[in-house]
Amino acid sequence: MGYKILCFGIFCVLFAYYIYTPIPENIEERWKVRMIDAVVKTTSLVATLFEETGLMKYEDTFLTLSVHLSKPVSDENVTVIDTDFSDVPVRLYLPEKKSEILRPAIIYLHGGAFVLGSCKMQSYDDLNRWTANKLDAVVVGIDYRLAPQYPFPAALEDCVLVVKFLLQDKILEKYGIDPARICISGDSAGATLAAAATQLLQNHPEYKDKIKAQALIYPGLQFIDIAMPSHQDNEQGPIMSMEMGVKFLTLYLNGNSSLKKAMLRNEHMPEGSRHLFKFVNWSDFLPDKYKKNHIYTEPVLGKLKASYPALLDSRLSPLLASDSQLQSLPLTYILTCEHDIVRDDGFIYVARLRNVGVQVTHDHIEDGVHGAITLTTLPYNLQLALRIRDKYINWLEKNL
Known part of the structure; x- marks a missing residue:
């Protein structure tokens, strides 16, 4: 009991400190965002302290404090079922x-x-x-495997397996699904996975043209240059900071503290990878408004001694796909948030897809923050979250 009281006390002290962290002036419901930001930052610091003292792994602290699962409760409008597709849990x-x-x-x-x-x-x-209610649609949520227990590319493999399972004629018929109206969507890391899965399927002869659309909500689409204007402008968040984002990515890549430190210095790319920079060069693709006074400099090569082949893989960084691979992609929706470290990834993808003739709708939320779509429910009920959700649903309604 004394240990729990001590932990609670530490959390309260840190929260009191972080609650005064400045947040952008144009954010709606600033006190709510400030509270959420303080909770996330406090949790991250407590998780770091626990990990460094050997009490608990970084990710386990987050899991303990933040993840609460719901039961598959049906109602008069929607039947909800937990099952599995190709041995991958789905709802x-x-x-x-x-x-x-x-x-x-x-x-x-x-x-x-x-x-x-x-x-x-x-x-x-x-x-x-x-989504199911508003669109009279079948919705499939995928419980893909998570790092660090299952590092890259386990999550993507699960997602692709589920999509392939769903695309079988007998499964489409079983659930009354129109094979010409299928969309892959996701937010944050889920949007990264959605983009990668769509690329893999659209460039596979058996599944080509079976996906009508992809919808990506504030996606992270590249991890080879993490000194873009959005990384620099939003280094401390709100909500998702660079330190936290890189820590989680390190876990996904089965990396260590050396990888994390190298990434934070933008010195993690190996020799021989310079040819990839053209795909993510923000000075070529970003609108002038978002370049601001930033000067483009390439990531530093060859500093990290350990080898991480995934850093060169378009399954991790969908922006590394060539133009010929991108031009086969389906109708696309991308939503970006201004106050977000991965904002520029979305802008670059929009530019590159449009350059090769893909039809893209881009919604940019000037007062948006990363992770907002998960804040529609109580106790948050964030108006920003509801706006993002409605934009996403409205696009699906018009395009599926």
Whole structure:
């Protein structure tokens, strides 16, 4: 009991400190965002302290404090079922009312920096239930494997397996799904996985053109240059800081503190990787408004002695796909947030997709912050979160 009281006391002291961290002036409901930001920053620091003292792993502290799973509760509108597709756990949302036509299907990949989260979390359960209701659509939430127990590319492999399973004729028929109205979507790390899965499937002869659309909500799309304007402008957040994002990515890559330190200095790329920089050169693709006074400098090569082949892999960084690979992609929706370390990834993807003729809708939220779509439910009920959700749903309604 004394140990718990001590931990609670430490948390309260740190929270009191972080609650005064400045946040951008244009953010709506500033006190709510400030509270959420303080909780996340406090949790991160407590997690770091616990890990360094050997009490608990960094990610386990987050899991203990933040992840609460919901039950598959059906109602008069939607039947909710926990099952598995190709041995991967999924949560299905099946509209109850009869339909004279086949329904669209949305495959949703949750966020959580590849380390946290679940499609069964209350926020994602509410989002997917809302989607099924609003669009009269079958929704599939995927509980893909998480790092560090299952590092890259385990999460992506699970997502691709589920999509391939769903695309079978007998499965489409079983759930009354229109094979011409299927969308892969996700937020944050889930959007990264959605983008990578869509690329793999669209460039596979057996599955080409079977995905009608992809919807990516504040996606992280490259990890070879992490000194873009958005990284620098939002180094401390709100909510997702550079330190935290790089820590989680290190876990996903099965890396150590040397990788984390090198990434924070933008010195993690190996010799021989300079040819990839053209795909993510923000000075070529960013609108002038977001370049501000930043000067482009290449990542430093060859400083990190350990080898991480995933850093060169487009399955980790979808922006590394060539133009010929991108031009086959389907109708695309991308939502970016101004106050977000991965903001510029989305802008670059929009530019590159448009350059090769892919039809793209881009919503940029000037007062947006990373992770907002998970804050639609109580106790948050953030108006920003509701706006993002509605933009996403409205695009799906018009395009599926």
